[in-house]
Amino acid sequence: MPSSDKSAAVAVVDQRVAKLLIARPTMGKALDLTETASITNGHDDEHERTRPDMLSGPGKRGAEAGTGVVGGPHMVNNAQGTEAEEDRRFAREVAAWLAGRSERTDGQRLKVFASRRFLGMLRDQLDPKRTGHIELKDGEFAQMPHAELRTHAALRTALPFK
Numbered sequence: 001m002p003s004s005d006k007s008a009a010v011a012v013v014d015q016r017v018a019k020l021l022i023a024r025p026t027m028g029k030a031l032d033l034t035e036t037a038s039i040t041n042g043h044d045d046e047h048e049r050t051r052p053d054m055l056s057g058p059g060k061r062g063a064e065a066g067t068g069v070v071g072g073p074h075m076v077n078n079a080q081g082t083e084a085e086e087d088r089r090f091a092r093e094v095a096a097w098l099a100g101r102s103e104r105t106d107g108q109r110l111k112v113f114a115s116r117r118f119l120g121m122l123r124d125q126l127d128p129k130r131t132g133h134i135e136l137k138d139g140e141f142a143q144m145p146h147a148e149l150r151t152h153a154a155l156r157t158a159l160p161f162k
Contacts, residue, residue: 013114014142025161030150041090095125113139
């Protein structure tokens, strides 16, 4: 029977949100998860001024030629570049936020799960001198409902519960 005083700190992160969770074993195969802190990407809901306005572009009858078609491809690439820059900015914010979380992990290693793409950006932003307590892992769990996350095999096996 697992001890109820065991717990582990876990963070689930993606381009939109970072959540700090405390996980505890239960009698069954599920974990007890409690969200203790989170931050969201403040730039996620901003409209990108460089994205082409497709409302008057292709596919709409009576649209003026060139409004969405002529500027489309190069503007879309610019929009994707803007999204990547916003993701890098959020990765910087998350790295700083995670670096200050050691007081909430009781000296344990903080397991941070992030999507592969965001994991690389996060790794680039983490300062090894301040983040020795952080262990990065591949896993897209940030948007997963808690009920599903509680029983996810990858999360359960990554934690130090036997």
